Amino acid sequence: MTLDKLQMGTSARLMHIDSSATLRSRLLELGLTPGTDVSIVRVAPMGDPIEVKVRGYRLTLRKKDAALINCQKI
Amino acid sequence: MTVAIAGNPNAGKTTLFNALTGANAKIGNYPGITVERRMGLLELPRAGLVELVDIPGTYSLTARSADEEVAIIELLGRKGFKRPDAAIVVLDATALERNLFLLMQVLEFEVPVIAAINMLDAAHKDCIEIDFESLQEIFQVPFIGVSARKRQGIGELKAALDHLLATGKPPVPERWLWHPPAVLEKDLNLLEPVLKRELDFLETPNRRRAFALWLLMSLRENVELQVAPVILDEARRVLRRIRKAGRDLDREVILKRYEFIDSRSVDYIRRPSEQCRTPSDRIDTVLTHPVWGFLIFMFIMGIIFQALFSWSDPFISLLEQGFGALSRWLEVILPAGFLRALLIDGIIAGVGAVVGFLPQILFLFLFISLLEGTGYLARAAFMIDGVMRRIGLHGQAFVPMLSGLACAVPAILATRTIESRRDRLLTLMVVPLMSCSARLPAYTLIIGAIFPATQQWGFISYGTMILLGIYVLSTVLALVAAGILGKTVFKGKPQPLLLELPPYRLPDLKSLGMTLWERSRVFLSTAGTIILVMTVILWVLLRFPGETPAEITGQMAQAQAAGDATRLEALQNEAQAARLENSYAGQLGTLIEPVIKPLGFDWKIGVGLIGAFAAREVFVSTMGVVYGIGDDGNEESTGLRQAMTDARRPDGRKVWTPLTGVSLMIFFMIAMQCMSTLAVVRSETKSWKWTFFLIAYLTGTAYIASLLVYQGGRLLGLA
Structure with a gap:
């Protein structure tokens, strides 16, 4: 499944990112590497963007971009 | 000696810079880009005077835009900048791995590097333990562990820096901490000869490898x-080969670095197995709550607006008054x-206009720094991005847009908080x-001249309705313009929103003070010069050649002789109006009359529009002069309103019909008239x-x- 589909409060293990080169390398540099655990902290009041916790910090990204990140629910 | 400070955004780099240097930062520019260069001085016992450079x-x-190339230019001391003798890399303890990547x-x-781990107190609250010896x-x-805001660990950091700069051998790992795959190593070797030949600042093989990568x-x-074209050509050739082979550089580089960081993480960091709820979590539950969050957001934005508008x-x-x-x-x-x-009408008026913006x-x-420093600004962008995204704007564009309702000058400065250049330009x-x-x-004057305050629609006057309509319409227009420009002129790929939500923290008062001081200084020196020059030019246009017709001079002499003060004053106003008509601006107004006539404007309005270029409110006093009631006419003065209501065209029709008024208000709503904004x-x-x-x-x-x-309107018979 993809990151945008995760429910608030659930965690997942990141798999691969399929995306344009720019966004992909940006996300990887931010530490969203395969095998890393993420959790959905909250969703913005209007349903987009979402806030995820990864490697100890919080990152906001739009659902459109989160949809490019594949993950496995844990 | 020169030392660079590098680090992730929100790692507290600037606060540390301020803690190390004191209030003597110098702000410079990098040629061609919007990033500012901050420098400060630091005195160390052994190394002496050190120049500190704050890298954005x-x-x-990796440089994804011209702005981002600054980091490497500074670190390597290229393009005329001095090469730093050492770098302080500031690391955020709460996101240690991501910071170790840099x-x-x-x-x-x-x-040569000293790593300063900041935000240790926040990490402790997050139940994170860091082993410094293992990291070392x-x-x-x-x-070195520091708390930049509490000024803790600054002494140790200075001592370590002094030691590093004063003793010979700097601590640098002799080889890379990670190993590029053999294929990539071969690619890097391909670039070695050209880099060795062309770039003398890459003295060692490792530096050349790093630059090639x-x-x-x-x-x-x-x-x-x-970078020199000959090097770029060579690098592009290598890159094409990598692509052709279907290789993935992200995997060969970024993932390898993280592999190293992760492989040793058990040694240097301990996180609680059970996620402990941080104070930031609890605050966010309220501040980004669908109901409370929005109310608080509206309240804070209301305060900002109120401050700009009335405080x-x-x-x-x-x-x-001064x-x-x-x-x-x-x-x-x-x-x-x-x-x-x-001096009075040109220079002091010009300087006054510039300085007059300072309070706003x-x-x-003050508010933006407070909101940014506490971490709230990122939350505000998180909350509002859903709306802003639909019109092609970034969530961070909200504060500048709102501030624009008060004044475009501070609002444009506020776009600095928007990271991506495209989104910033669009905003x-x-x-x-x-x-x-x-x-x-200007609106008040025009409405007052056309609609008597007695005309009511229910309990609301026409004027209020029109004013309300103008505000709604202008906001809608701004959003529509953003939508259109975003799809045409600024097409490119919109930057993805990747926004870090830093833990909430108390703002650093010293940094706050320095920001305000620096912003005023930069505004006064850069915008100030342009505004001053343009005020003087406009002043010349409005005043020269400035001849009073002999006829009026004669009548004035007569009135003076007769001791008729009222007549004399009327004549003086008439003379002023005549001088304005003869001035370059007046001539310009007459010259542009054919162009603005189809909009329903005569040459007098033309002069007003030229005056409005200095600042829109100048329209009112210029109209006061054109209509011969002296330049102290203001938007509430009944004399000016009456003069405008009574004004006739040569053919006897009224100048200020409702249609002309609406047309003029539309023009004011959209046209780029304010030279301070342009500056x-x-x-x-x-x-x-x-x-x-x-x-344009x-x-x-x-x-x-x-x-x-x-x-x-004319076709519909409204004129």
Whole structure:
């Protein structure tokens, strides 16, 4: 499944990112590497963007971009 | 000696910079881009005077835009900048791995490094434990724990820096901490000869490898790098081969670095197995709550708006009074003539106009710095991005847009919080459409001249309704313009929103003070010069050649002889109006009359529009002069309103019909008239191209809109 589909409060293990080169390398540099655990902290009041916790910090990204990140629910 | 400070955004780099240097930061520019260069001085016992350079915060050295190339230019001391003798890499303890990624990149260039781990207190609250000795052993550089805001660990950091700079051998790992795959190593070797030949600042093989890798990673993003074409050609050739082989550089580089960071993480960091709820979590539950969060957001934005709109007023008046007193004093001590007029009406008026913006700028930056420093600004963007995204804007564009309702000048400065250049330019281009407070006097005057205050619609007067309509319409226009420009002029790929939500923290008061001080200084020196020059030019246009017709002079002499004071005053106003008509601005107004006639404007309005270019509210006093009631006419003065209501065209029709009024208000709503805004746009974008684009697109749209309204209205028989 993809990151945008995760429910608030659930965690997942990141798999691969399929995306344009720019966004992909940006996300990887931010530490969203395969095998890393993420959790959905909250969703913005209007349903987009979402806030995820990864490697100890919080990152906001739009659902459109989160949809490019594949993950496995844990 | 020179030392660079590098680090992730939000790692507390600037606070640490301020804690180390004191209030002596110098702000400079990098040629061609919008990033500022901050420098400060630091005195160390053994190393002596050290120049500290604040490198813009970044998650990676890879350059995805011209702005991001600054980091590598500074670290390697290229393009005329001094090469730093060492770098302090500031690490955020709460996101240690992501910060170590940047540290690894810096180390690859063999820059002597001291790692300063900041935000330790926040990490403790998050139940994170960090083992400094282990970090030191793994990365082979000194690690110092600091709290930049509480000024803790600063002494140790200074001592370590002093030791590093004063002793010979700097701590640098002898080899890279990670191993590129053999295929990539071969690619890097291919670039070795050209780099060795062309770039003498890459003395060692490791530095050349690091630069070759940086080239490959950066060139993937199609950015114009400031590197010799012969090197770029070679690097592009290598990159094409990599692509052709179907290889994945992200995997061969980024993932390898993280593999190293993760492989040792058990040694240097301990996180609680059970996620402990941090204070930030609890605060966010309220501040980003669908109901409470929005209410608090609206409340905070309301306060900002109120501060810009009314709290700044007493300060602005105070400044105006100060300049007024200065003018009166000069009037007393200087003989009447060109010099006095130039000083009072040209220079002091110009300087006054510039300084008059300071209260609003200070208020806006006070709030923005507070919101940014506490971490709330990122939350505000998180909450509002859902709305802003639909019109192609970034969530961070909200505060500048709102501020634009008060004044475009601080609002344009506020676009600095927007990271991506495209989103920032787009916001900057639509902010002047928001109906700023300087338009209010013009609207009030026009409405007052056309609709008597007695005309009511229910319990609301026509004027109030029209004013309300103008505010709604201008906001809608700004959003529509953003939508259109975002899909045409600024097409490119919109930057993805990747926003870090830093833990909430108390703002650093010293940094706050320094921000306000620096912002005022930069505004006064860069925008100030342009505004001053333009005020003087406009003053010349409005005053010269400035001849009073002999006929009026004669009548004035008669009135004086007869002792008729009322008649004399009327004649003086008439003379002033005549002088304005004969002035270059008056001639210009007559000259442009054929162009503005289709909009329903005569030459007098033309002169008013020229005056409005200085500042929109100047329209009112210019109209006062044109209609011969003296230049103290204001938007509430009944004399001016009456004169306008009574004004006739040569053919006897009224000048100020409702249709002309609406057409003029539409023009004011859209046209780019305020030179202070233009001065700030120029100094913020560092580009005349965008400044002229702004003038052309807004004034062009204004002309067409007014034309449609006036001619359409005439066709419907409204004139």
